[in-house]
Amino acid sequence: AQSVTQLGSHVSVSEGALVLLRCNYSSSVPPYLFWYVQYPNQGLQLLLKYTTGATLVKGINGFEAEFKKSETSFHLTKPSAHMSDAAEYFCGYSTGRRALTFGSGTRLQVQP
């Protein structure tokens, strides 16, 4: 089945450390890929998206992700974690015929 898989349901980093959240996709057609963030008791907010073109995508709040077709990955990174980055992050996927669906989510904790 075509989908996304998020590796690691919980990730903990220290403030100022690198953030790396992993997402792999499975698709027989070119996918559109998304990262969303969800803060407690809120809806999802788009961080960034890959459609076509440049494979390194920059988003809001200093996040970026790189589409790697050879590795079927779309990992989310941020060079330096901030306390306000603590939230749940969802990798999303859509194709021409399939509407946006999501991975299982990764909860990011940021330790002071």
Add this chain to the structure above:
Amino acid sequence: DARVTQTPRHKVTEMGQEVTMRCQPILGHNTVFWYRQTMMQGLELLAYFRNRAPLDDSGMPKDRFSAEMPDATLATLKIQPSEPRDSAVYFCASGLVLTGNMNTEAFFGQGTRLTVV
């Protein structure tokens, strides 16, 4: 600023009662999605509409759930009769699909937290 509005934000109901959740998509968006979020299942796509027509509701339990768009400014999700296992947060999202291609980002509402006791 433009946002998706969902009402009510919270709903507690007794098993067997009808529940209606409402969503006002962003003005100008032609596609509406309904998602359900639970601890066990994560975020599930229940149904989506484009130009008010249902495109796919395969994620929805057909016997008790129904989704409609009476007009371009209102989408509804109904559960009748409700059951405790329906307890979840239900999200509505909207987007703009210019062609038949479903590759669009979705703008989410704040959700309706449903508790069925």
